[in-house]
Amino acid sequence: MFDKAGETVSRGAQDGAAKLLVGIDIGGTKVAVATAEIGGRIVAKRKMPTEVEKGPQYTIQKIIALVRQVLDDSGAARPIAVGVGCGGPLDPDEGVILSPPNLPGWDAIPLRQILEDEFRTYVYIDNDANAAALGEYRFGAGVEASNLVYITVSTGIGGGIIVNGRLLQGIRASAGEIGHQTILRDGVRCKCGNRGCLEALASGTAIARRAREALASRPNGRMMAIAGGDLQKVTTETVVQAVREGDSVALEIWNETIEYLSIGVANVITTLAPDMVVIGGGVTEAGDLLYAPLRQAVGKRVFLVPLDRVKIVSPKLGTDVGVVGAIAVALQHLEGKG
Ligand SMILES: [Zn+2]
Missing domain, CATH: 3.30.420.40 (ATPase, nucleotide binding domain)
Structure with a gap:
């Protein structure tokens, strides 16, 4: 693990950029990624096909590249936290994806660990319906x-x-x-x-x-x-x-x-x-x-x-519900509410 309070805050200040969260919405056909301010306003957003037939390692590497792109688009080097909404079943406490029917081959994928190692920040995962509920509750x-x-x-x-x-x-x-x-x-x-x-x-x-x-x-x-x-x-x-x-x-x-x-x-x-x-x-x-x-x-x-x-x-969130929901997942954990 790492020191969230110290490391990420000082890094954010170095960037001279606003503190941004990343939301990742992983669906069976497409993945959407966005950066947002703490108040929920989306700063940058990108999409890609999931290409689920190519397997989880391929898609996860593409997700990581897409997150780097939206961070570039927003002028931020690293987010204060990453939230992920994904089809269930999954284990939000362990951050592990457990064979969702819409993502064949994603069996026991430790997605939180993979993304934490990559972005050196906190990562929180929940199922897409829970993420949407939190998104509508908080911002919709x-x-x-x-x-x-x-x-x-x-x-x-x-x-x-x-x-x-x-x-x-x-x-x-x-x-x-x-x-x-x-x-x-x-x-x-x-x-x-x-x-x-x-x-x-x-x-x-x-x-x-x-x-x-x-x-x-x-x-x-x-x-x-x-x-x-x-x-x-x-x-x-x-x-x-x-x-x-x-x-x-x-x-x-x-x-x-x-x-x-x-x-x-x-x-x-x-x-x-x-x-x-x-x-x-x-x-x-x-x-x-x-x-x-x-x-x-x-x-x-x-x-x-x-x-x-x-x-x-x-x-009220329309087609942004997935990424905004993922951002709300991250926020709820950051605030110690979840
Ligand atoms: Zn049933």
């Missing part, structure tokens, strides 16, 4: 909230829970897996091993699957036309577009999605009574088709929590 939709739940509805469904300003980690950092609560007792098998998980019913992948199943027996309608007659090209976007065009099968699929999501969100609100539930991810691009009906459906399932005091909102 949740700046006024103290208890916040972040849910991302995308290819899968992830979540992060902040209680009294702190990320809830739970045993082996396994808390906040909102997508894997059981919604249907005998529902479809989820990749986690359980049946009827929210993710297996209402993720983008699940919406497309349910649409294809419905189309197998009722192929006439807007969805098949939008997909050019190819069942395999039916996606969540197809369903949303067909709903807007008044297609009845698409509307059934969508209403079912809202129903499943409302059960999941209502369970979370009844359990935690948060100030705010931030719902993001690709599926929320449906916008008005999602938020207003979801709020209404949640209202039918929550009785003990005063729902007029729970905001159900869209995220």
Whole structure:
């Protein structure tokens, strides 16, 4: 280890540059890297493809080079800390990546140690949903909230829970897996091993699957036309577009999605009574088709929590959520909050 307080502060002063943090967002298809001020303002930002097929050593070396580039872009030699958001599972205490499904081959990769050795500064790692929760809490939709739940509805469904300003980690950092609560007792098998998980019913992948199943027996309608007659090209976007065009099968699929999501969100609100539930991810691009009906459906399932005091909102960080979240991970640790 090394002396954080002495070494990095004096080095920062030598650079004559502002104290900067580095955020690294590692996804299955792309990596984003940014420098930011302590207040969260991004100074420089770069992206690259993950090229996961080339293996972790290759990608990590490219990440290191990209971090050096953004540090150059920002006129800083070394950051005061580095935060990393990455697909789970991972061990945030040890800083080790544990075989995430979106990063095949990243098995027991000691990423924190590798980056600490490289940059001679503190490195903190958390899963991407927790990082996004911290980012929205600190710099986005949740700046006024103290208890916040972040849910991302995308290819899968992830979540992060902040209680009294702190990320809830739970045993082996396994808390906040909102997508894997059981919604249907005998529902479809989820990749986690359980049946009827929210993710297996209402993720983008699940919406497309349910649409294809419905189309197998009722192929006439807007969805098949939008997909050019190819069942395999039916996606969540197809369903949303067909709903807007008044297609009845698409509307059934969508209403079912809202129903499943409302059960999941209502369970979370009844359990935690948060100030705010931030719902993001690709599926929320449906916008008005999602938020207003979801709020209404949640209202039918929550009785003990005063729902007029729970905001159900869209995220504010947009495409920067990954890197800003990673920066928030670093900040929370630097401040001793996590
Ligand atoms: Zn599951």
